[in-house]
Every structure is written in structure tokens, then in C-alpha cells.
Amino acid sequence: MLQIDRWKRILIIGLCVLGLAYAMPNLFYKRVETHNDAVIAVERSGGAATAEQEAAMALWPNWLPSSLVNLGLDLRGGAHLLAEVQVDQVYKARMDGMWPDLRQALSDKRATIGSIRRVSSPDGTLAIEIENADQMQVAVEAARSLSVPVTTLTGAGQDDLTVTASGNTLTVQLSDAEKAVTDDRTIQQSLEIVRRRVDEVGTREPTIMRQGQDRILIQVPGIGSAAELKALIGTTAKLTFNPVIGTGTNPNANPGIGNVILPSQEQPGLFYTLEETPVVTGEELTNAVPSTDQNGQPSVDFRFNPSGARKFGEYTTANIGQPFAIVLDNEVISAPVIRQAITAGSGQISGSMDFESANRLAVLLRAGALPAELTFLEERTIGPELGQDSIDAGRLASVVATIAVICYIVASYGLFGVFASIAVVVNVILILAVMSIMGATLTLPGIAGIVLTVGTAVDANVIIYERIREELRAGKRVVRAIDNGFKEAMSAIIDANVTTFIAALVMFFLGSGPVKGFAVTLTIGIVTSVFTAIYLTRLLIILWIDLRKPKELVL
């Protein structure tokens, strides 16, 4: 028991040294961070470094470990948003987009089913009345012919549409399988677009991840406020080009089925009645850049992809002389009259905007439209100063706690207390090292977790030492007593740590926010503290025995 193979000794000490090496960059946080940022920037730009970047990179030698503990928002400052994606909106858009095709398919059967008419129905469904109710079966089949099988991972052979009939009304909506697939795609797309929009402002390492069924968690360090972040990602920038039916001043007038009334951005009080189904949408844009129009006013030039260009060309060819509305986020930016067919697939948006807003609009259009609106369920802003205060307070508290605990242990156990203290300090270093390597996030409750680990890390040593004391009291010789102490204490240490570990794991998997941050350090702390309390302390004691060959031990 009280012998450790040489290779094990080297392994134990090696792990501690490695831990020290990996924890060390955190002592020089700012320098290493600047260095890391520069390295990433250089990599992105393809290897060419500016003089400034060279200087930043020189702050930290490349051969040293440079991973850092990721500071949480509560320590660094930044904004946190939890957004819910309104997936239902996509169902509506899909169904509205379907209407022209369905109308075509049903018109082909007009001879049998009679005249058809779209009637109002809940969002996400299409309801059509047909004249000859007894020929419903034909209509249902015509509608079904439009559906395609859903491709899912499970490969269940469901169709994407559910067509039902009651009386003379035919209802079409997305099938449950298709809804699930659509939801997934909507979230993926939203994630991608949010990521691109956040990246455009270039803050460091934002966390953008899916949470649960229809939510997106966005954490951006270093941004001034959640409101700012919301403005950046929350703007839908949904651009559509819709046929104009008429204009008026009453926002509450009945637009008729399949039409909407939208306000004009330029002229307050003016409302346009538009066909709800757009000719082309912003999703078919390939590029958008700020420019100036023929009057020297700020505007945005855009270009469509081939299918968008084709649709745009066909529509403009057929509707020369008609007004055509450019709609952004449910406001009509402008409604120019089509003077000639635009077949080249490019166009220009001009309206009342300054250069800054033209630039922003171009960014938003380029990043693409969010497929559905985001609702913000939770937002947190932590100012950088509060974060710095918290770090300072946490650091001071940790140092004081460590020193106080060390004093107490040394007073209680003398030299063995020193060994335990070394184990505690190494333990904290190892926690930081593991967190750095894993890229785990340190939060304020996480600091509390470290401090608590300092308090409980000694527990394993206390269990061992109390056992040794008992053995000594029972008259055992020193080496024998120490040996027995370690052996007997082991099952208690393991049981005690496994139970705490269970609690920590539960916190990690079920918890969110502070609970999770705390669980991270607690979990890592349990593992490292067992290592330091058992292996490191024992190695130190063995080295001491080898050196001193003690005849007696006061503990």
C-alpha cells in the first residue's frame, strides 16, 4: 500500500505539472486572449498578419498552452437571449404559397367539380369551397396529387399534405410528419441566420445553440445590451415583392380573401391592398449591396438567383404599367410602376433611408430572412463593469478562503496539514486546467463551486487523517497506521464522492444558467479532488517517510 511504483510517481507528478502548465495562461488572461484573437484573425484572413496582429501574437509564445477558461456572461458582461421560433408561421407561408398551384390543379377539373372559391380558414390551412359537393372525391384527389412523400430519417412513407373534405369544403394542411420536418428545418435555418447576423458585428465567441423543440439560446459576450442584440437579430428583414391591388387610407378595410392591407413606410396614412402570395421573396436573393439611386439617394442593389430572376422576369413582362410593391417586414417600402420587363434578375430598393440604414438593410438581406419570427422569452444583460467587480470579488474571496482553510488544516494536522494544503492548491489549479482544456465556462456560481470544493476537498484528507489518528491511538506503528488509514478510509471517500457526483451530474443535465455553471466546477472538482486527496497526498507522505524514516508521528 505504501509503495508506489516509479512510473506511477512520475505519472502523478507529471499530471500535476501538466495541470499547472494548462492553468497558467489564465494568470495572464488579457495577454493570452489578445494573442488568441490575433491568431484566429490571421487564420481567417489566410495567413497574412498585420503589424498590429504580429505584436499581439508576440504577447504569448506559441509553444505554451494557450487555452483559457471561458468566462461566463456574468463575469465578462454581455447579453443573453432565449428566443422562441414561431414555427407556425412557416405553415401559413407554405399554405399561402401553395394556393396558386392548388387553384391551377382544381381549375383543371372545373368541368367536374364546378367553380371553386378560397374561403377564410385558420392560419396554416387552405379551405376551398367547390360547387358540386358530390364530386368532392375528384377534388380531393386533385389536391392529393400535389403532395409528395416526406423524407425523414425514419423513412416513414407519409405525404406532406393532409387533405380532408367535409360537405362542399376541402381543407388542405401540412401533415404532422411534414410539420415535424418543417419545424426542424425552420430552426436550423433560424440558427444559421442568427449566427450570420451575430457574426457580422464580430464580437467574440458567441454561443448560439438550439434548445429544446423550438428555441434558440444566444449568448454574446461583450455586447452592450440585450436590446442591441435583439435589434440585430430580431429584425426579420423579410423581403417580398407583391402585386398591388389598390390603395386606401383605411387600415381596417376588408381586403378580401388572400389579400392583405399593409402600411406605406414613406407616406404615413397610406395603405396598400396587396395580394398576400408574393411573386418573389428575399430568400431568392443572392446578393444585396448598398448603393445610390439615380437621384443620389441611398438605396440597396440586389440580385436574384435564376429561379427568382425567372419569376421576376415573367411577372414584370406580364404586368407592365402596373404598380408593384416592395415589402419589407410588413411595410411597403415603395410601390414603383413597372415600366419595362426586368429579366436580368437585378433590381434596386430605394426609399426614405440614410446611408447607415441602407447599409444595415443590405446586411440583413444578405444574411437572409429569418424563416419565422422570433419571440424573446428571456433576456439578460450584464454590464462589463459588474462582471469585472464580480471577478475581483470572486478572486479575493477564493484567495482568502484558501488561505483560511490552509491555516486551519495546518493548525489541526501539522505537517500532514501542509500535505493536504498542497493537495488543495493543486486541486484548484487542476480544476482551472481541466476547464481550460475543455473550454468550459466559468460563471459566478462556478467560482462559488470552486470555493466550496476547496472546503470539501480536504474532506477526503480529513477522513484519512482521522483514521490514521485512530490507528495511532490503537498503538500501531507509524507506517502501519498510515497504511491502514488510507485503506480503511477508501470506501467512505468513494461513497461520499459518488453521491455528491450524482447531485452534480443531475445539476449539469437538468440545470440551466447558474445551476449548470455551478455543476461544471463541482463535477470537475470532485474528480480532481479525489485524485489530489488520495494520490498526491499519499505520494507526498511516502516521500516524507522515505526521507525521514519516522519512528513516531504526532497527528
Place this chain on the structure above:
Amino acid sequence: MAFRLKLVPDNTNYNFFRWQWLTFGISALAMAASLVLVLVMGLNFGVDFKGGTTIRTESPTAFEVGEYREVLDGLDLGDVSITEVFDPTFGADKHVAMIRIGATNETGSVTPEELTRIEDALRAVDPQVTFPAVESIGPKVSAELIWTAVQAVGAATIGILFYIWIRFEWQFAIGAVVALVHDVLLTVGVFALFQFKFDLSTIAALLTILGYSVNDTVVVFDRLRENLIKFKSMPLIDVMNLTVNETLSRTIMTAVTTAIALTALLILGGDVIRGFVFAMLWGVFVGCYSTIYVAKNIVLWIGVKRDWSKKDPKDDPSSPFKGAEQP
């Protein structure tokens, strides 16, 4: 003889069961009182669980809570509460307040317009005021957060129960879990009594208390099992007394080191995590008490199998901990 600080003498022989009815009565009473407190006074839920917005304000000049209240009342925001935060770590030029506004809409968080109105109104009274932290949670999420918090505490309890049942016996598992419930309930009771803010951090603290309390109990149980094998014919109550006396020194030692570390954090860690640290510190004391006075009593009353010699996991070659015990 070198100097050694010993809070517990070498050989103690306290009869921990002499007052078992009194101590257990006190525990039962305290648990009942906690329940009543929670039901009658309710918990002071933070925005995490209640929904709404908290705004932290900081200003170099002193302010009147009344002044703040007056301007905010003018905005017609509904349920507004303002508390001034005092902290020994603040400098003389730091005046902090927490403003809490009840949830105003059905699902989402505060609207930017509302926030701007509030900030502008406060700036009008105190031009130097800053807003270092704003948190806003919609009622939809807060309801879910409560639910996951309950799940977390429940799952941890069940996990621990299961582990102890496997490692020891079901009587021990019941004893440990009753001690756990005791600790958690008493902590929640204190939060209700003093109306401390109860939020996600508090849940993290509760879970830590859970871990700590079980840790403590398990160490005693482990020794109890060992003694049950060693002293086969000694009455259960005496074996327990012996066990607690043997482990008392360790129990106190660990509680004190943990308390030292937490006290440092309580005083110096800043006001942001004070509630959290307080809960843990309180949990250390309650956990220590429940180890000695609650967990064992339950095991004593249920009774326990005395012949451990065959099922001792140390002798069981299939024990997963076999290797760990002989590293």
C-alpha cells in the same frame, strides 16, 4: 508534543440518543414550521420563477428609494418593488438598487420600449445612474424553470436514494433521504421566513446542500456498517453511538473547513451571490445536524440487518469498487 488544534477531543463518548425524542421533535417541528412558513408567507420568488424584469441600478450619488418609486409609479408598470442593496464591498460612491417589475405580457420578456421608458425616467431623477444588469424572463419560461428545478431536486434525491440502497441497505437509504428532505425543507423555510430572494441560484445551493448532507451521512453510515460487522452482539443503539463518536471529529472538521471557505465568500464575494452562499452555509450547519440527529434515528427505528459479514462489498469480488479500494 506538537501543537494540534482539536475542536473535538480524542476519545469522546457522548450519548447522542439521550435526547433523541427531543432532538427529533425539534426537527419535526422545524420541518412543520418550514412548511407552514412556505404556505403562509410564500417564497420571495425572483424573476427566474415569477417572470418579470429586474434592473440593477448603480449611481455614484446617494438616492432616495421613494424618489425612484415615484417616477416608476408614474409609468403605470403594475407591480414594482425597489430595494436598496447595501454591501461592505461597495465603495462610498457606489449606491445600488434592485428594481423588480412584475411580468407585463403573456409570454415574452420586457419590450425594449418599456425598458427605455424606465431607464429614461430614472435618468431624469439621477442623471448619473447606470444599469449594469437587466434581466427579464417571460412567464412561460419561468414556469418551465420552476418545473425543471423541481425535477432536478427530485432526480438528485432519487439518484442518491438508489445509490445508497445499492451500496448499503434500504434502511440507510430511507434514513439518508429523510435527512435530505429535512435539510432542504429547513433551508426553504429559512428563505420563506426572511423572504430572501428565491431563484435559480438558490436551487443550485439546494442541490449542493443535498450533496453535502448526503456526503456527511454516508461517511457515518460507512463507519456504522463497519462497526456492525465488528461488534456483532452490541445493541444497535450503542453501535450507533460509538460510530458517531468515532466520526464526530471528522464531521466537525469538514463542516468547519467548508464553513470557513463559505464565510470568506459570504463576506467578500459581493452581493450578487450572497443569497446563494448564505443558503449553502446554512445547509452545512443543518446537514451536520441532520447527520447526527436525523438520519441515524430513522435507521434505528426501522431496524437494520445485523449480519453484514457475507454481503460486505469489500469481500465481494464482483464489487465495482474492488479495484478502487486497492489502488
